[in-house]
Amino acid sequence: xxxxAPLKVCRxxxxxxxxxxxxxxxxxxxxxxxxxxxxxxxxxLESEDPVAxxxxxxxxxxLRVPLADVxxxxxxxxQEVWAAGVTYLRSKAARMEESDFSATAYDRVYSAxxxxxxxxxxxxxxxxxxxxxxxxxxARWNVPEPELALVLNSRGQVVGCTVGNDMSSRxxxxxxxxxxxxxxxxxxxxxxxxxxxxGVAETTVRSWAIKIEIERSGQVVFSGETSVGQLKRxxxxxxxxxxxxxxxxxxxxLLTGTGVVPADNFTLQAQDVVVIEISGIGVLRNTVVVV
Ligand code: DO4
Ligand code: MG
Numbered sequence: 388x389x390x391x392a393p394l395k396v397c398r399x400x401x402x403x404x405x406x407x408x409x410x411x412x413x414x415x416x417x418x419x420x421x422x423x424x425x426x427x428x429x430x431x432l433e434s435e436d437p438v439a440x441x442x443x444x445x446x447x448x449x450l451r452v453p454l455a456d457v458x459x460x461x462x463x464x465x466q467e468v469w470a471a472g473v474t475y476l477r478s479k480a481a482r483m484e485e486s487d488f489s490a491t492a493y494d495r496v497y498s499a500x501x502x503x504x505x506x507x508x509x510x511x512x513x514x515x516x517x518x519x520x521x522x523x524x525x526a527r528w529n530v531p532e533p534e535l536a537l538v539l540n541s542r543g544q545v546v547g548c549t550v551g552n553d554m555s556s557r558x559x560x561x562x563x564x565x566x567x568x569x570x571x572x573x574x575x576x577x578x579x580x581x582x583x584x585x586g587v588a589e590t591t592v593r594s595w596a597i598k599i600e601i602e603r604s605g606q607v608v609f610s611g612e613t614s615v616g617q618l619k620r621x622x623x624x625x626x627x628x629x630x631x632x633x634x635x636x637x638x639x640x641l642l643t644g645t646g647v648v649p650a651d652n653f654t655l656q657a658q659d660v661v662v663i664e665i666s667g668i669g670v671l672r673n674t675v676v677v678v
Contacts, residue, residue, distance in 0.1 A: 396410050396431070397460070408427070436586075459580065459581035460515050471643050481651075529554070532645035535665060536641065539626050574678040596665070622643075661674075
């Protein structure tokens with residue numbers, strides 16, 4: 388039996404209208420789930436079985452909306468976004484190269500029991516596909532970090548996953564580990580979406596590829612690829628640490644770390660286009676602006 392493709396849901400709007408919840412029907416069409424009673428993602432992500440919930444809604448007659456007519460929004464409402472770091476060997480090697488000062492910290496955290504977890508963004512600052520991502524005006528070495536993002540409900544369960552970009556300033560991070568929040572958290576530094584793939588088993592997600600291309604004046608100036616299978620820690624381990632001694636009443640998003648880092652002589656420029664694709668989920672595309 389061929390496995391069924393994951394159900395993919397999104398937040399979308401038409402013209403200046405309200406944000407609605409959609410289910411991807413095919414490459415060019417959404418089913419509008421809002422008239423069936425689903426006007427926010429949270430009740431779906433909090434339900435006992437989100438996949439069964441969507442299938443039940445989709446069995447009713449629903450309005451079909453051409454994808455070409457909608458604006459896709461970031462797929463979060465009130466969740467905080469957190470990030471794990473140094474979870475792929477490539478990330479550990481890159482951080483150790485960028486900083487003599489912090490090299491041992493990166494080396495240690497890769498194999499320590501406790502993962503590196505840091506706060507990345509509040510929901511309203513996250514940018515969606517098609518909106519600009521930022522590079523800091525006071526940084527000279529900026530990169531995107533293409534990452535799988537776990538979608539966690541308030542019980543700490545992984546209910547879905549999406550595509551993420553953990554934009555980072557490597558010179559600021561490399562100068563001193565204590566500058567990490569400034570290297571990671573600034574305007575337009577986090578992009579997510581547009582799709583949440585619901586209820587996919589970790590073994591399946593681990594077979595997915597994470598690819599990135601950076602285009603400059605129509606040319607690809609960097610491309611790279613890894614597999615989620617290279618992620619050192621399990622989803623449960625990362626989610627478990629995030630939910631230790633901390634409640635997330637609306638759930639949380641957790642970026643799982645990057646396994647693709649451009650060569651050390653590469654930095655992003657304004658107008659570059661960052662295209663990140665995770666094979667089972669979809670494409671997140673953003674143009675770069677200086678903030
Ligand atoms: O420790 C610095 C950040 C690591 C990170 O963001 C990553 O590995 O993806
Ligand atoms: Mg990262």
